[in-house]
Amino acid sequence: MAVDTSESAATSEVTPLLIPSQSDGGSYTQPENNKINHYDEDAPMPTMQIVMLCYVRMVEPIAFFSIFPFTNQMLLNTGNVSQEDVGFYSGWIESTFSLTQMLLMISWGRASDLYGRKPVLVFFLAGVTIATTLFGLPKTVWQMILFRCVAGIFAGTIATVRAMISENMTRKTQALTFSWFAFTAFTGTFLGPLVGGVLANPAEQYPSVFGGFQFFINYPYALATIGTVFSH
Template identity: 55%
Template sequence: MANTTSGTVSQPSHRNVTSPSASRVTESTSLLRPDRPEYDVHGAGSTYGSSPPNCDTSNEVEGKPLPTRQILLLCYVRVVEPLAFFSIFPYISQMVQENGNVPDSDIGFYSGLIESMFSLTQAIVMIFWGRAADLIGRKPVLVSSLFGVTFATALFGMAKSIPQMILFRCIAGVFAGTIVTIRTMIAEHSTPKTQARAFSWFAFTGNLGIFLGPLIGGALANPTRQYPGAFGSIEFLKKYPYALSSLVIALIGATAAVSSLLFIEETLKKEVTSVDRDSEDRLDAPVQCDLSTTQLLKASGVSKVLYVFAHITILAFAYTAIIPVFWYTPVRLGGFNFTTFQISLMMGLNGAAQAAWLLLVFPPLHHRVGSNRVIRLCALAYPWFFLCCPLGNVLLRMDTEGSLRIFWVFMPVTLALGSGVAMSFTAIQLAVNDIAPSPKYLGTLNALALTGSSGLRAFCPALFNSLFALGTRTQLTGGYAIWIFMFVLGATLFISANCLPEPEAHKEQGD
C-alpha cells in the first residue's frame, strides 16, 4: 500500500504491445531483471511499487471504503496465532516437570526448547505458505492453516511426554501460516487512505492475543486443582490437566476457521490473459511475470525494507524479553524490585498505551507524514525510551522521599509515552506492502519478512535475557550494561530508517 500523504493512487501503465517484434522481446526480457529501470519498485504513489510493464496488476480504486466486516473477521483470525503461541507460557515448566520427570535444573532448558519450536518451524515453512497463497489463493491457505494449528493446539494439552510436546508444538508451528496470509489480505482490502486504520486494528488484535494467551493458559491450567468444586470430579481433566486450556484455545481457532471458510472473501486477483491463437506474433499477449524468491529479494528497495523490518523486530523482542525480568530484579542489582501485582499493572498500562497510540494516533499521523517518517520518529524515540529504565533505577537507588515520588510519576508517564514506538511495527508492515513489485508477490514478500521475524522470536528472548543476566551478575557499568547496548541498538535504527526508499509521491509533493 502507498505511503502517500494525499492518499491518491496513480494507475500503473497497462500498455498494449504494438512495437516491432524485436523491441517487444527486449522489453519483455527485461522484466525479470531487477537492475533495469522498468523494474523500479520505489513508486509508492501507486498501491504497490511501480509494476513492470505488461504485468497484469490490480490497483485499489480511489475512495473505496474499508470493508469493515472483512477486516474485523481477519482481525479475529489474527488473535489465534499469538493465543496458540503464548497460552502455554504460564504452565509449560510444570507440564515439563510432570511429563518428563526431569531435574529442576533442566526444566528451563526443556521449557525454552518447547516454546521455541513453534517459532523455529514457523520460520522454516513461512515462505512455502507465502508462495502457496500467491499461487492457489489466500483463502485456501488461511483456512487450512487455521484448521491445522487448531488441531495441533488441541493435541498439545493431551501430551504425556516431552517428545510428544515437542512434536505437537512443531505441528502447530508448521500450520501457523495464518499471519502471513492475514497481512496480505488486509493489504489487498485496503487503499492508501484506509491502510493505516486497517493495520492499526491488525496490530491491536495481535497485542490482544499476546495479552489474553497467558491469561487463558494460566487460568485454565490444571483446573481440578484450581477449581476443585467445578472440575474436581472430571476424570478426563485429572488425566490431562492441561487439556482444558488447549481445548479452549483450539475452540477459538476452530470458530475462526469456520468463519473464514464461510464469510471471508478471496482477495487474490487471478491474472487473466487472452491470447489470439491465430495471431502471427504471440508476443502481442500480456507477459506473465514470475519472479523467484531470489529475484524478489533483489528488486529495488526490498532488501532495505526487510532489513529495517528485522531491526525493529529485534528491538521489540529484546525489550519484551528483558522488561519483566528487569522490573522484578532487586534495585541494588539494577532493577525496580516490583511485586507481581506491580508488574501486572505496568504491563496493563503498557498494553493500554500501545492500543491508544495504534488506534488513535497512528492513522492520522501516517496519513500526514507516511510510513518512513513514522519509522524515523520512532527511531529517534527508541534510545531515550530505553534510557528511562536505568534512570528509573537511579531514582530508586537514591531512596529518598522526593526521588520515590519522582519515580512514581516519571515511570508511568515515560512508559505510556514511550509505548508510542509500537507504531513502528505497523509502519514497517506498510512499508513492506509498499515495496511489493505487484499484488501477486504480497504473500511471498510478507512470508520473507515473517520468516525472519519467527526466527528472531525463537532466539532473541533467550539471547537478551542471557545478556541481562550477565550484566546483572557482573554489575558491569553498575548493572546498566544491557541498557547501554539497547541504547546503541536503538540509535542505529535511525541510520537504517534513513536508508528506506522514499515514496515518489512524497518526493513529487515536496514532502
C-alpha cells in the same frame, strides 16, 4: 534559492528510492499520479473482511503464548523431567513453534499465491486448532516438542494474512487497517497466557467443579489447550 520544478525532479513519499535509468536499460514507468495501488482511493474500508482477517491474526499469538503459564509445571508433573532440566526443555518447547513458523513462512506465502488465500487460511485454522488442542495430552517431552512443531507449521501463514490485509485497503484506509491489525495481535498476546493460566490444572484449581472429572485429573492441561481453541 532556485527550486527545480521539472518533471524529473518531482518526488513524493511513494516514489521508489531506486529508479533504473534509461542508460542502464531500465524499463521503469512512473505510476500515474504516484498511486501505491490500483484500488479506488475513495472506496470505503471493507469492514467485515478486515474484521475477519484481524480475527485470523489474533489466533497465532493466542496459540503461541497460551502454554507459557504452565509449561514448566507440565514438564515437572507429566514430562518426567528433573527440576534442573526444566528450563532447557521449556525453552525448546516454546521456541520450536517460532522455528517451524519461520522456516515455512515463505512456503506458505507461495502456496497462497498458487492455490488461493482462503484455502490456505482455512487449512491454517484447522491445523493450528488441532495441534494446540493436542498439546494438552502428551506424557513425554518429545511429544510436547512434536505438537509444538506441528502448531508452528500451521502458524506460518501470517504473511498470507498481511497480504490479504494489503489487498483490501487503500492509501486512505491503510493506517486504520493496520491499526486494527496490530490491535488484534496484541489482544491475542493478552488472551493467550490469561486463558492458559486460568484453565491449567482445573482439578486442583477448581476442585468443586472439575474435581470429579477423571479426564482432567489424568490430563491436567487439556482444558487449558481446549479453552485456548475456543477462545479464538
